[in-house]
Amino acid sequence: MSRIALVDVNNCYVSCERLFRPDLLNKPVVVLSNNDGCVVARSAEARALGVVMGMPWFKLKGFARQHSIVALSSNYPLYADMSNRIMSLLSTYSARQEVYSIDECFLDLTEHGHAHLTEYAQTMRSQIAKWLGLPVCVGIASTKTLAKLANHVAKKQPLWRGVCDLTTLDKSALDALLAEIPVSAVWGVGQQHTQALIKLGIVTVRDLRDADGPFIRKRFSVVLERTVQELRGVICLSLGWDSCAKQQIMSSRSFGRSVYTFADLAEAVTVYVTRAALKLRQQNSLAGAIQVQIKTNPHQLKAPQYNPSIIVPLSRPSADTLMLNAVAVHGLGQIFQPGYAYVKAGVMLLELLPETRAPIDLLADIEHATRRTTLMHTMDRINGKYGPNAIGAGVAGMSERRDWMMKQGQKTPNYTTRWSELAVVHAA
DNA sequence: TCTGGGGTCCTAGGACCC
DNA sequence: TCTGGGGTCCTAGGACCC
Numbered sequence: 001m002s003r004i005a006l007v008d009v010n011n012c013y014v015s016c017e018r019l020f021r022p023d024l025l026n027k028p029v030v031v032l033s034n035n036d037g038c039v040v041a042r043s044a045e046a047r048a049l050g051v052v053m054g055m056p057w058f059k060l061k062g063f064a065r066q067h068s069i070v071a072l073s074s075n076y077p078l079y080a081d082m083s084n085r086i087m088s089l090l091s092t093y094s095a096r097q098e099v100y101s102i103d104e105c106f107l108d109l110t111e112h113g114h115a116h117l118t119e120y121a122q123t124m125r126s127q128i129a130k131w132l133g134l135p136v137c138v139g140i141a142s143t144k145t146l147a148k149l150a151n152h153v154a155k156k157q158p159l160w161r162g163v164c165d166l167t168t169l170d171k172s173a174l175d176a177l178l179a180e181i182p183v184s185a186v187w188g189v190g191q192q193h194t195q196a197l198i199k200l201g202i203v204t205v206r207d208l209r210d211a212d213g214p215f216i217r218k219r220f221s222v223v224l225e226r227t228v229q230e231l232r233g234v235i236c237l238s239l240g241w242d243s244c245a246k247q248q249i250m251s252s253r254s255f256g257r258s259v260y261t262f263a264d265l266a267e268a269v270t271v272y273v274t275r276a277a278l279k280l281r282q283q284n285s286l287a288g289a290i291q292v293q294i295k296t297n298p299h300q301l302k303a304p305q306y307n308p309s310i311i312v313p314l315s316r317p318s319a320d321t322l323m324l325n326a327v328a329v330h331g332l333g334q335i336f337q338p339g340y341a342y343v344k345a346g347v348m349l350l351e352l353l354p355e356t357r358a359p360i361d362l363l364a365d366i367e368h369a370t371r372r373t374t375l376m377h378t379m380d381r382i383n384g385k386y387g388p389n390a391i392g393a394g395v396a397g398m399s400e401r402r403d404w405m406m407k408q409g410q411k412t413p414n415y416t417t418r419w420s421e422l423a424v425v426h427a428a
Numbered sequence: 429t430c431t432g433g434g435g436t437c438c439t440a441g442g443a444c445c446c
Numbered sequence: 447t448c449t450g451g452g453g454t455c456c457t458a459g460g461a462c463c464c
Binding site for chain 1: 447448449450451452453454455456457
Protein backbone atom coordinates (compact mmCIF):
# COMPACT_ATOMS: atom_id res chain seq x y z
CA MET A 1 0.00 0.00 0.00
CA SER A 2 1.25 3.46 -0.81
CA ARG A 3 1.97 6.10 1.79
CA ILE A 4 1.43 9.74 0.89
CA ALA A 5 2.19 12.65 3.20
CA LEU A 6 0.74 16.11 2.90
CA VAL A 7 2.81 18.77 4.65
CA ASP A 8 1.21 22.16 5.11
CA VAL A 9 2.34 25.35 6.85
CA ASN A 10 -0.07 26.49 9.54
CA ASN A 11 -1.54 29.92 8.78
CA CYS A 12 1.29 30.33 6.31
CA TYR A 13 1.22 34.07 5.63
CA VAL A 14 0.71 35.00 9.26
CA SER A 15 3.48 32.63 10.34
CA CYS A 16 5.89 34.19 7.81
CA GLU A 17 5.08 37.68 9.09
CA ARG A 18 5.65 36.61 12.68
CA LEU A 19 9.15 35.40 11.86
CA PHE A 20 10.25 39.03 11.57
CA ARG A 21 7.70 40.48 13.95
CA PRO A 22 7.88 38.31 17.06
CA ASP A 23 5.80 40.95 18.80
CA LEU A 24 2.86 39.54 16.82
CA LEU A 25 3.07 36.12 18.47
CA ASN A 26 -0.07 35.21 20.43
CA LYS A 27 -1.88 38.23 19.01
CA PRO A 28 -4.77 38.24 16.55
CA VAL A 29 -3.27 38.93 13.10
CA VAL A 30 -4.78 38.92 9.63
CA VAL A 31 -3.12 39.23 6.22
CA LEU A 32 -5.07 41.00 3.49
CA SER A 33 -5.34 40.22 -0.20
CA ASN A 34 -3.92 42.51 -2.87
CA ASN A 35 -5.33 46.01 -2.69
CA ASP A 36 -5.99 45.35 1.00
CA GLY A 37 -9.29 43.89 -0.21
CA CYS A 38 -10.18 41.00 2.04
CA VAL A 39 -8.78 38.56 4.59
CA VAL A 40 -6.68 35.76 3.07
CA ALA A 41 -4.98 34.47 6.21
CA ARG A 42 -5.67 34.72 9.90
CA SER A 43 -3.95 33.62 13.08
CA ALA A 44 -5.63 31.22 15.48
CA GLU A 45 -6.39 34.18 17.74
CA ALA A 46 -8.12 36.07 14.92
CA ARG A 47 -10.08 32.96 14.01
CA ALA A 48 -11.17 32.59 17.62
CA LEU A 49 -12.55 36.14 17.44
CA GLY A 50 -14.75 35.04 14.55
CA VAL A 51 -12.82 36.53 11.64
CA VAL A 52 -13.80 34.62 8.50
CA MET A 53 -11.65 33.99 5.42
CA GLY A 54 -12.57 36.26 2.53
CA MET A 55 -14.16 38.90 4.76
CA PRO A 56 -13.85 42.36 3.14
CA TRP A 57 -11.43 44.50 5.08
CA PHE A 58 -13.61 47.63 5.03
CA LYS A 59 -16.32 45.66 6.86
CA LEU A 60 -13.88 44.27 9.39
CA LYS A 61 -11.97 47.48 10.10
CA GLY A 62 -14.06 48.74 13.01
CA PHE A 63 -14.20 45.35 14.69
CA ALA A 64 -10.46 44.94 14.18
CA ARG A 65 -9.73 48.21 15.94
CA GLN A 66 -11.96 47.27 18.85
CA HIS A 67 -10.21 43.94 19.34
CA SER A 68 -6.67 45.08 18.52
CA ILE A 69 -6.44 42.83 15.48
CA VAL A 70 -3.27 43.61 13.52
CA ALA A 71 -3.87 43.72 9.75
CA LEU A 72 -1.00 43.44 7.26
CA SER A 73 -0.92 43.82 3.49
CA SER A 74 0.26 40.67 1.75
CA ASN A 75 4.01 40.43 1.16
CA TYR A 76 4.29 37.81 -1.56
CA PRO A 77 8.04 38.10 -2.13
CA LEU A 78 8.54 37.12 1.52
CA TYR A 79 6.07 34.21 1.39
CA ALA A 80 7.49 32.92 -1.89
CA ASP A 81 11.03 33.02 -0.53
CA MET A 82 10.08 31.14 2.65
CA SER A 83 8.13 28.67 0.52
CA ASN A 84 11.19 27.94 -1.63
CA ARG A 85 13.27 27.27 1.46
CA ILE A 86 10.72 24.95 3.02
CA MET A 87 10.13 23.02 -0.20
CA SER A 88 13.81 22.43 -0.76
CA LEU A 89 14.23 21.24 2.83
CA LEU A 90 11.25 18.89 2.47
CA SER A 91 12.62 17.51 -0.78
CA THR A 92 15.36 15.85 1.26
CA TYR A 93 12.74 13.68 2.97
CA SER A 94 11.49 11.93 -0.17
CA ALA A 95 12.63 11.33 -3.71
CA ARG A 96 9.13 12.22 -4.87
CA GLN A 97 7.70 15.59 -4.03
CA GLU A 98 4.77 17.43 -5.56
CA VAL A 99 4.68 21.09 -4.64
CA TYR A 100 0.95 21.67 -4.62
CA SER A 101 0.78 25.31 -3.57
CA ILE A 102 2.83 28.01 -1.93
CA ASP A 103 2.40 26.41 1.50
CA GLU A 104 1.89 22.70 0.96
CA CYS A 105 3.40 19.69 -0.75
CA PHE A 106 2.84 15.97 -1.10
CA LEU A 107 5.67 13.56 -0.38
CA ASP A 108 5.69 9.90 -1.39
CA LEU A 109 6.83 7.94 1.66
CA THR A 110 5.91 4.50 0.31
CA GLU A 111 9.53 3.47 -0.07
CA HIS A 112 10.37 4.67 3.39
CA GLY A 113 8.85 1.63 5.11
CA HIS A 114 5.78 1.83 7.25
CA ALA A 115 6.98 1.33 10.76
CA HIS A 116 8.06 4.76 11.93
CA LEU A 117 6.31 7.24 9.69
CA THR A 118 4.91 9.27 12.56
CA GLU A 119 8.37 9.76 14.07
CA TYR A 120 9.75 10.54 10.64
CA ALA A 121 7.13 13.24 10.19
CA GLN A 122 7.85 14.62 13.66
CA THR A 123 11.49 14.95 12.62
CA MET A 124 10.38 17.03 9.62
CA ARG A 125 8.33 19.25 11.85
CA SER A 126 11.10 19.92 14.30
CA GLN A 127 13.70 20.51 11.59
CA ILE A 128 11.44 23.00 9.84
CA ALA A 129 10.69 24.69 13.15
CA LYS A 130 14.37 24.91 14.01
CA TRP A 131 15.78 25.95 10.63
CA LEU A 132 12.98 28.15 9.36
CA GLY A 133 10.84 28.93 12.38
CA LEU A 134 7.62 27.85 10.67
CA PRO A 135 4.97 25.52 12.12
CA VAL A 136 3.71 22.69 9.89
CA CYS A 137 1.27 19.80 10.20
CA VAL A 138 1.58 16.47 8.42
CA GLY A 139 -1.17 14.12 7.26
CA ILE A 140 -0.32 10.60 6.10
CA ALA A 141 -2.57 8.13 4.28
CA SER A 142 -2.77 5.86 1.25
CA THR A 143 -4.20 8.42 -1.20
CA LYS A 144 -3.85 12.17 -1.72
CA THR A 145 -7.46 12.87 -0.75
CA LEU A 146 -7.06 10.91 2.49
CA ALA A 147 -3.71 12.58 3.17
CA LYS A 148 -5.39 15.99 2.88
CA LEU A 149 -8.03 14.78 5.29
CA ALA A 150 -5.39 13.46 7.68
CA ASN A 151 -3.73 16.85 7.59
CA HIS A 152 -7.05 18.47 8.46
CA VAL A 153 -7.32 16.14 11.47
CA ALA A 154 -3.72 16.86 12.53
CA LYS A 155 -4.55 20.57 12.56
CA LYS A 156 -7.89 20.33 14.33
CA GLN A 157 -7.24 17.68 16.93
CA PRO A 158 -4.33 18.55 19.26
CA LEU A 159 -3.94 15.00 20.55
CA TRP A 160 -2.22 14.07 17.27
CA ARG A 161 0.56 16.56 18.03
CA GLY A 162 0.68 17.81 14.45
CA VAL A 163 1.03 14.46 12.69
CA CYS A 164 -1.91 12.23 11.77
CA ASP A 165 -1.24 8.90 10.07
CA LEU A 166 -4.62 7.42 9.16
CA THR A 167 -3.05 4.11 8.23
CA THR A 168 -2.34 3.41 11.91
CA LEU A 169 -6.07 3.25 12.67
CA ASP A 170 -8.06 0.02 12.54
CA LYS A 171 -11.34 -0.05 10.67
CA SER A 172 -13.65 0.83 13.52
CA ALA A 173 -11.46 3.68 14.74
CA LEU A 174 -11.25 5.08 11.20
CA ASP A 175 -15.02 4.78 10.74
CA ALA A 176 -15.60 6.62 14.00
CA LEU A 177 -13.18 9.38 13.03
CA LEU A 178 -14.67 9.86 9.55
CA ALA A 179 -18.17 9.97 11.03
CA GLU A 180 -17.15 13.01 13.09
CA ILE A 181 -15.90 15.11 10.18
CA PRO A 182 -18.30 17.13 8.04
CA VAL A 183 -18.30 16.29 4.35
CA SER A 184 -17.32 19.89 3.55
CA ALA A 185 -13.83 19.14 4.91
CA VAL A 186 -13.10 16.81 1.99
CA TRP A 187 -10.73 18.06 -0.71
CA GLY A 188 -12.87 18.60 -3.81
CA VAL A 189 -16.11 19.24 -1.96
CA GLY A 190 -16.90 22.94 -2.08
CA GLN A 191 -19.97 24.94 -1.10
CA GLN A 192 -22.19 23.85 -3.97
CA HIS A 193 -21.47 20.18 -3.51
CA THR A 194 -21.76 20.40 0.28
CA GLN A 195 -25.29 21.76 0.10
CA ALA A 196 -26.41 19.25 -2.51
CA LEU A 197 -24.83 16.35 -0.61
CA ILE A 198 -26.46 17.32 2.68
CA LYS A 199 -29.85 17.39 0.96
CA LEU A 200 -29.18 13.80 -0.07
CA GLY A 201 -28.38 12.83 3.51
CA ILE A 202 -24.63 12.67 2.88
CA VAL A 203 -23.41 14.70 5.81
CA THR A 204 -20.13 13.25 7.06
CA VAL A 205 -16.97 12.07 5.35
CA ARG A 206 -17.98 8.53 6.21
CA ASP A 207 -21.32 8.99 4.42
CA LEU A 208 -19.52 10.16 1.29
CA ARG A 209 -17.00 7.33 1.40
CA ASP A 210 -19.85 4.82 1.59
CA ALA A 211 -22.02 6.50 -1.05
CA ASP A 212 -22.81 4.74 -4.33
CA GLY A 213 -20.10 5.61 -6.85
CA PRO A 214 -22.17 5.45 -10.07
CA PHE A 215 -24.92 7.49 -8.41
CA ILE A 216 -22.42 10.18 -7.40
CA ARG A 217 -21.06 10.21 -10.92
CA LYS A 218 -24.52 10.62 -12.42
CA ARG A 219 -25.76 13.21 -9.94
CA PHE A 220 -22.47 15.17 -9.72
CA SER A 221 -19.46 14.32 -11.87
CA VAL A 222 -16.64 11.90 -12.50
CA VAL A 223 -14.50 14.23 -10.43
CA LEU A 224 -16.54 13.67 -7.28
CA GLU A 225 -16.77 9.95 -7.97
CA ARG A 226 -12.98 9.87 -8.00
CA THR A 227 -13.03 11.58 -4.63
CA VAL A 228 -15.27 8.81 -3.28
CA GLN A 229 -12.82 6.21 -4.58
CA GLU A 230 -9.89 8.03 -3.04
CA LEU A 231 -11.67 8.10 0.33
CA ARG A 232 -11.88 4.31 0.05
CA GLY A 233 -8.15 4.11 -0.50
CA VAL A 234 -8.24 3.63 -4.28
CA ILE A 235 -5.68 5.87 -5.95
CA CYS A 236 -7.23 8.05 -8.65
CA LEU A 237 -4.99 11.08 -8.32
CA SER A 238 -1.39 10.21 -8.89
CA LEU A 239 1.48 12.20 -7.50
CA GLY A 240 2.80 14.66 -10.07
CA TRP A 241 6.34 15.12 -8.90
CA ASP A 242 7.71 16.81 -11.99
CA SER A 243 7.23 20.51 -11.82
CA CYS A 244 5.46 20.56 -15.14
CA ALA A 245 4.91 23.68 -17.18
CA LYS A 246 1.70 25.62 -16.68
CA GLN A 247 -0.92 25.43 -19.41
CA GLN A 248 -1.93 29.03 -19.01
CA ILE A 249 -0.34 32.03 -17.35
CA MET A 250 -2.39 34.82 -15.94
CA SER A 251 -1.60 38.24 -14.61
CA SER A 252 -4.30 40.55 -13.37
CA ARG A 253 -4.85 43.07 -10.61
CA SER A 254 -7.57 45.26 -9.27
CA PHE A 255 -6.73 48.95 -9.40
CA GLY A 256 -6.30 51.18 -6.40
CA ARG A 257 -8.92 53.50 -7.93
CA SER A 258 -11.34 53.43 -10.84
CA VAL A 259 -9.78 53.92 -14.25
CA TYR A 260 -11.56 55.56 -17.19
CA THR A 261 -9.12 56.08 -20.03
CA PHE A 262 -7.65 53.86 -22.67
CA ALA A 263 -4.19 55.21 -21.84
CA ASP A 264 -4.36 54.08 -18.20
CA LEU A 265 -5.75 50.67 -19.13
CA ALA A 266 -3.05 50.22 -21.77
CA GLU A 267 -0.43 51.06 -19.18
CA ALA A 268 -1.85 48.45 -16.80
CA VAL A 269 -2.10 45.83 -19.55
CA THR A 270 1.54 46.45 -20.44
CA VAL A 271 2.62 45.91 -16.85
CA TYR A 272 0.66 42.64 -16.69
CA VAL A 273 1.96 41.40 -20.04
CA THR A 274 5.48 42.10 -18.82
CA ARG A 275 4.91 40.02 -15.70
CA ALA A 276 3.20 37.16 -17.54
CA ALA A 277 5.82 37.05 -20.30
CA LEU A 278 8.57 36.76 -17.69
CA LYS A 279 6.84 33.73 -16.16
CA LEU A 280 6.43 32.33 -19.67
CA ARG A 281 10.16 32.59 -20.38
CA GLN A 282 11.01 31.16 -16.98
CA GLN A 283 9.21 27.95 -17.88
CA ASN A 284 10.75 28.01 -21.38
CA SER A 285 7.43 28.23 -23.17
CA LEU A 286 5.89 30.22 -25.97
CA ALA A 287 2.32 31.53 -26.11
CA GLY A 288 0.09 31.03 -29.12
CA ALA A 289 -2.62 33.47 -28.05
CA ILE A 290 -3.28 36.14 -25.50
CA GLN A 291 -6.49 37.08 -23.76
CA VAL A 292 -7.18 40.59 -22.49
CA GLN A 293 -9.97 41.40 -20.09
CA ILE A 294 -11.21 44.52 -18.37
CA LYS A 295 -13.91 44.78 -15.72
CA THR A 296 -16.16 47.26 -14.02
CA ASN A 297 -17.01 46.85 -10.33
CA PRO A 298 -19.46 43.94 -9.92
CA HIS A 299 -20.31 45.05 -6.37
CA GLN A 300 -21.50 48.42 -7.61
CA LEU A 301 -24.93 47.18 -8.56
CA LYS A 302 -26.28 50.49 -9.83
CA ALA A 303 -23.29 51.41 -11.96
CA PRO A 304 -23.31 50.30 -15.61
CA GLN A 305 -21.47 47.01 -16.00
CA TYR A 306 -19.14 46.07 -18.83
CA ASN A 307 -16.82 43.05 -18.58
CA PRO A 308 -15.51 42.32 -22.04
CA SER A 309 -12.65 40.03 -22.95
CA ILE A 310 -11.00 39.11 -26.20
CA ILE A 311 -8.65 36.36 -27.29
CA VAL A 312 -6.14 37.43 -29.90
CA PRO A 313 -4.14 34.72 -31.66
CA LEU A 314 -0.50 35.43 -32.42
CA SER A 315 0.68 35.01 -35.97
CA ARG A 316 3.34 32.73 -34.54
CA PRO A 317 4.00 31.56 -30.93
CA SER A 318 6.18 33.96 -29.01
CA ALA A 319 7.65 34.82 -25.61
CA ASP A 320 8.66 38.30 -26.66
CA THR A 321 7.31 40.91 -24.26
CA LEU A 322 7.21 43.61 -26.91
CA MET A 323 5.40 41.43 -29.42
CA LEU A 324 2.91 40.11 -26.85
CA ASN A 325 2.34 43.61 -25.60
CA ALA A 326 1.61 45.02 -29.05
CA VAL A 327 -0.96 42.28 -29.60
CA ALA A 328 -2.51 42.76 -26.15
CA VAL A 329 -2.84 46.53 -26.50
CA HIS A 330 -4.36 46.04 -29.93
CA GLY A 331 -6.87 43.62 -28.37
CA LEU A 332 -7.61 46.15 -25.66
CA GLY A 333 -8.42 48.67 -28.38
CA GLN A 334 -11.05 46.28 -29.77
CA ILE A 335 -12.92 45.92 -26.48
CA PHE A 336 -12.42 49.30 -24.81
CA GLN A 337 -15.47 51.50 -24.50
CA PRO A 338 -15.31 54.93 -22.88
CA GLY A 339 -17.80 55.88 -20.20
CA TYR A 340 -17.23 53.03 -17.75
CA ALA A 341 -15.42 52.97 -14.42
CA TYR A 342 -12.99 50.09 -14.77
CA VAL A 343 -11.62 48.50 -11.59
CA LYS A 344 -9.58 45.62 -12.94
CA ALA A 345 -7.67 44.43 -15.98
CA GLY A 346 -5.89 41.21 -16.76
CA VAL A 347 -4.09 39.25 -19.41
CA MET A 348 -3.87 35.51 -19.89
CA LEU A 349 -1.29 33.74 -22.05
CA LEU A 350 -2.86 30.74 -23.77
CA GLU A 351 -1.95 27.85 -26.07
CA LEU A 352 1.43 27.48 -24.43
CA LEU A 353 4.00 25.18 -25.94
CA PRO A 354 7.60 24.37 -25.10
CA GLU A 355 10.19 26.59 -26.80
CA THR A 356 11.73 23.49 -28.32
CA ARG A 357 8.54 22.74 -30.20
CA ALA A 358 8.28 26.12 -31.85
CA PRO A 359 7.17 25.78 -35.46
CA ILE A 360 9.87 26.69 -37.93
CA ASP A 361 9.01 29.75 -39.93
CA LEU A 362 10.82 29.72 -43.24
CA LEU A 363 10.04 33.35 -43.89
CA ALA A 364 11.20 34.62 -40.51
CA ASP A 365 14.16 36.88 -40.20
CA ILE A 366 16.39 34.62 -38.13
CA GLU A 367 18.86 37.33 -37.26
CA HIS A 368 16.13 39.64 -36.03
CA ALA A 369 14.47 36.85 -34.00
CA THR A 370 17.77 35.96 -32.36
CA ARG A 371 18.44 39.57 -31.45
CA ARG A 372 15.00 39.81 -29.87
CA THR A 373 15.54 36.66 -27.83
CA THR A 374 18.84 38.03 -26.61
CA LEU A 375 17.13 41.30 -25.77
CA MET A 376 14.54 39.47 -23.66
CA HIS A 377 17.18 37.52 -21.76
CA THR A 378 19.13 40.68 -21.13
CA MET A 379 16.00 42.40 -19.89
CA ASP A 380 15.25 39.52 -17.53
CA ARG A 381 18.80 39.64 -16.17
CA ILE A 382 18.73 43.38 -15.59
CA ASN A 383 15.34 43.20 -13.90
CA GLY A 384 16.53 40.23 -11.85
CA LYS A 385 19.40 42.32 -10.58
CA TYR A 386 17.89 45.79 -10.19
CA GLY A 387 14.23 45.03 -9.48
CA PRO A 388 11.31 43.89 -11.58
CA ASN A 389 10.57 47.29 -13.14
CA ALA A 390 14.08 48.48 -13.90
CA ILE A 391 13.44 48.29 -17.63
CA GLY A 392 10.35 47.33 -19.58
CA ALA A 393 8.12 48.04 -22.53
CA GLY A 394 7.56 51.67 -23.42
CA VAL A 395 3.89 51.99 -22.54
CA ALA A 396 4.47 50.59 -19.05
CA GLY A 397 5.14 54.10 -17.81
CA MET A 398 7.18 55.21 -14.87
CA SER A 399 6.04 54.21 -11.44
CA GLU A 400 5.30 57.74 -10.22
CA ARG A 401 2.67 58.05 -12.95
CA ARG A 402 1.02 54.78 -12.04
CA ASP A 403 -1.42 56.10 -9.51
CA TRP A 404 -3.88 53.32 -10.42
CA MET A 405 -1.62 50.70 -8.85
CA MET A 406 -2.90 48.67 -5.97
CA LYS A 407 -3.11 49.92 -2.45
CA GLN A 408 -0.92 48.25 0.13
CA GLY A 409 -1.20 50.34 3.23
CA GLN A 410 0.22 47.87 5.74
CA LYS A 411 3.01 46.07 3.92
CA THR A 412 5.98 44.74 5.84
CA PRO A 413 9.48 44.99 4.30
CA ASN A 414 10.97 42.44 1.89
CA TYR A 415 13.08 41.09 4.74
CA THR A 416 14.67 38.25 2.80
CA THR A 417 14.69 39.32 -0.84
CA ARG A 418 15.97 42.91 -0.91
CA TRP A 419 19.28 44.04 0.43
CA SER A 420 17.87 47.42 1.33
CA GLU A 421 15.11 45.90 3.44
CA LEU A 422 17.00 43.20 5.33
CA ALA A 423 16.11 42.80 8.97
CA VAL A 424 18.64 44.52 11.20
CA VAL A 425 19.89 43.09 14.48
CA HIS A 426 20.52 45.69 17.16
CA ALA A 427 23.06 44.91 19.86
CA ALA A 428 21.71 45.47 23.35
C1' DT B 429 -38.34 15.76 -53.60
C1' DC B 430 -37.27 13.02 -49.84
C1' DT B 431 -33.52 12.37 -45.89
C1' DG B 432 -29.32 10.33 -40.88
C1' DG B 433 -26.09 9.62 -37.72
C1' DG B 434 -21.61 9.45 -35.96
C1' DG B 435 -17.43 11.72 -34.98
C1' DT B 436 -14.26 15.60 -33.84
C1' DC B 437 -13.00 19.99 -32.45
C1' DC B 438 -13.71 24.21 -30.14
C1' DT B 439 -15.60 27.34 -26.70
C1' DA B 440 -17.94 29.01 -22.70
C1' DG B 441 -18.94 28.26 -18.32
C1' DG B 442 -18.98 25.94 -13.91
C1' DA B 443 -17.01 23.61 -10.05
C1' DC B 444 -13.14 23.12 -7.41
C1' DC B 445 -8.41 24.31 -5.17
C1' DC B 446 -5.13 27.55 -2.38
C1' DT C 447 -15.61 55.15 -0.23
C1' DC C 448 -13.45 50.43 0.29
C1' DT C 449 -14.94 43.16 -1.78
C1' DG C 450 -7.84 39.01 -4.35
C1' DG C 451 -5.14 36.52 -7.83
C1' DG C 452 -3.73 32.48 -9.69
C1' DG C 453 -4.68 27.90 -11.42
C1' DT C 454 -6.95 22.97 -12.88
C1' DC C 455 -10.29 19.85 -14.88
C1' DC C 456 -14.75 18.63 -16.83
C1' DT C 457 -19.13 19.19 -19.42
C1' DA C 458 -22.52 20.73 -22.60
C1' DG C 459 -23.53 22.45 -26.82
C1' DG C 460 -22.57 24.23 -31.38
C1' DA C 461 -20.09 24.00 -35.79
C1' DC C 462 -18.45 21.25 -39.04
C1' DC C 463 -17.31 17.05 -41.55
C1' DC C 464 -18.30 12.72 -43.96
